[in-house]
Amino acid sequence: MSQHLLELSAAQAVAAIRAGELDAAELFELYRSRAAADPLNAFTWVAEDAAVAAPAGAPLAGVPAAVKDLFCTEGVPSQSGSRILEGYRPPYTATVVAKLAKAGAPLLAKTNQDEFAMGSSNENSAYGPVLNPWDRARVPGGSSGGSAAAVAAGLAPWALGTDTGGSIRQPAAFCGIVGLKPTYGACSRYGMIAFASSLDQAGPLTRDVTDAALLLRHMVGRDQNDSTSLELPEEIRLPSRGDLKGVRLGVPQELTGTAGGIDPGVLASFEAALAQAQALGASVEPCTLPHAPHALSAYYIIAPAEASANLARFDGVRYGLRVAGDSDLDTMYSRTRAQGFGAEVKRRIMLGTYALSSGYYDAYYGTAQRVRTRISQDFQSAFAEVDFIVTPTAPTTAFELGAKSHDPLAMYLNDVCTVPMSLAGIPAISIPCGLSDGLPVGLQLAGPAFSENALLDAAYALEQALAFDGRSAWAGGGAPA
């Protein structure tokens, strides 16, 4: 019975519950018990009790969601993967989580993540690394690694993540699932423990494109608590497109060549998927994003700069960890932050503080903002010629635990294909497009701002043609072999 339930996608489970063929409580308990076993260290908290029944007629029918730890959830630990927030239970719930609960997707669990969403492997969590269900010796990607691993392993029907420079798309690619970063402003950031405010966006991590559309539909919308949030021009629709006739796909040379560090196996899988797209009627043409090669440099100025301020509030005065100094304020600050933050977080706070320093501001932060503007303009020019940009989501497949954790620059290069879209604030989706040496490869589709419906439709058509089967990862979510 439970194997049968596991076969249902989240959207299928919603339909079954609404049709009276499935009991929401039974589904919740199936996933709750699978999550509680947590063979991948994907969770930092799992519900102990049955969920409060979803309101009658609620569109998501009680199919529960796993939520990245950095979303504040009232009374439930929300630690953003950091020691400095160990045991912190906020007095309020993030807008997106509250919206999902209202729509009938209750909280199943909180998922492990890189500390303050800083990382591409989930090895930066203060609560231990998450394992990839395809190969437990490998990382699940990051920073939403717990969410990606949980969905891929069948430990959660669907999950929420956040994406700052690729933190939804890259782990989705590494785990063989779908991950969508919406247009900046589409989802409220209220209650998301911030990494880089001008880049952070919530989004779904799901088994398929239809699930992503359904979950996103209930996440988006203007929120008066977030001045940067926006109303989408139209409701998110469930995708139905069967072909790609007339769709122009642009392949940016800057992000797709082996010279750019793309692994040959990944490239082969990507090119096979492009051939499928052409078979569906799409045209595939080269395009150019001239400033994309500078995107990582700009990103690693802007994101740490914002983070250096966003993380200043963790000072030991009001909540979270406090390591008392000898009745001396500065000592208390430095001891608290020295013990509370991990190495990568400290590195980025220092980078950001330096970049904003008097005398360096214009050379670093100012230049980075100018590059960011150029990158946005590059995309605008490209979208005058093509409907979507396609790239591999990440240059490699999931790498082994520890392989890059002592080489920050190598780690940062994981985001080379995803960071430009984050800087431009445009939506992008990663779908699994095949395997390379038995590990999933992700394909990224990016469209203009607010093109989510068209993007989901195109991704759906391609998904149907590619017919990727991720079920072999469910075994990875079972008891350790």
Place this chain on the structure above:
Amino acid sequence: MGGGRGASVNAEVQYEPVIGLEIHVQLKTRTKMFCGCELSFGDPPNTHTCPRCLGLAGTLPVVNAQAVHYGIMIGLALGSQIAPRSQFHRKNYFYPDLPKGYQISQYDVPLCSGGQLGEVRIHRVHLEEDAAKLVHLGASGRIHGAQRSAVDFNRGGTPLAEIVTEPDLRSAEAAREWLSLLRTTLRAIGVSDVNMEEGSLRCDANVSVRPVGSSELGTKTELKNMNSFRFLAQGIRAEVERQSELLRAGQPVLQETLHFDPSSGRLTPLRSKEEAHDYRYFPEPDLVPLEATPEMIEAARAQLPELPSARAQRFAGALGLPAERARDLAFRSELADFFEAALAATPNGEPVALANWMQTLVERLEDGADPAGSLVSPAAFAQLVAMVSEKAISREAGREVLDMLVAQGGDPAAIVEREGLGAISADDGGLGDVVAAALASDPDAAEQVRAGNMKAMGPLVGYVMRETKGRADGAEINRLIRQQLGI
């Protein structure tokens, strides 16, 4: 780089102060700058807080529209340009009264730029949030050496307007007077309580000195913690003196921030230029740029009352008051309001006489008191002034009646009646007899007056005043003396 010029010792050089002010004004909105907590003063600690103003993880600021409205009103009242798009920035530093580790303020594009109030040019006006309040337990009263420190977040997040002047002030007294004009203006437009003792008006001063005649600026210091008008003047005077002495002795002035100690009147260094914070300003990514639309600006303009400087001009122009008297009244809007109410209460009110009597009234009230809070009603005050003008009572009797009004209130006519203070005139016969008696009592004086020495009039008038207990009108006495002496 003026500090180095102190190298030559010259005790003869006269130095001129150059002073600019930075004023923080708490806005009288219902709620805080970036959250929905109500403002409070004196409520139990930490009873007006929420996740936002406590800086809890994940919270985001939302701009208070009323604060923006008040900010625009201030800008218009000061003749500033209102920026169609201004920007909030983060000002980063660690302190327990700053829950986010940064203050949301404005930096390179403030809401209001330029302008002028009185003789002083305005540099800028911007919006920001107030810090929380720290309470230090222990003898020092400051964080260093405190046994414990507690934070009250009720004040944290209160909307502030920071007003920065150009360095146009040239003395401590001028600074004090100008701040008083600013306070009056802000009180008149209703955006703040502007109370220095309660901290809703705070003023820092940037002070430098330069040789008289020089047009270059010397090295400035920043003076903080002068929390009354008197302390402001005292602090600036002390600093001007200190800097002048340094330069005369050939010592440079160091750029530093100084803390004024009200109990000793002394200035102590808070931090030097080298220790100054690097605030690492950058645009606040949690807020979109602040758009002040033409409609918002017009709505603010429509709410502006007549401003004190315009009122002073009207008092001097249309009402014919001497300029200084007009300013004295208009720059304290409570006096101007009382004055105008009194003027309206008398059909043929004489503005100059009323204004002169306002001065007398102010002298009889407690320093700085609002006459509207006294027992004297504007109508009774107007009636009293009219009785003096119409010579129904003498000026001296009028002062007595005013004293009684201040002490007990009441109706001036009834007081005059009760106290028998009505003027005696020639018509009822009595005053002529007293004058005759005066001439008889001092024939010498009478003779001198007759001979043209009008100084001799004094003793004669004094005699009449004594005899009539001040009820006689001086001019009338004068007229009767001349009449009886035939001159």
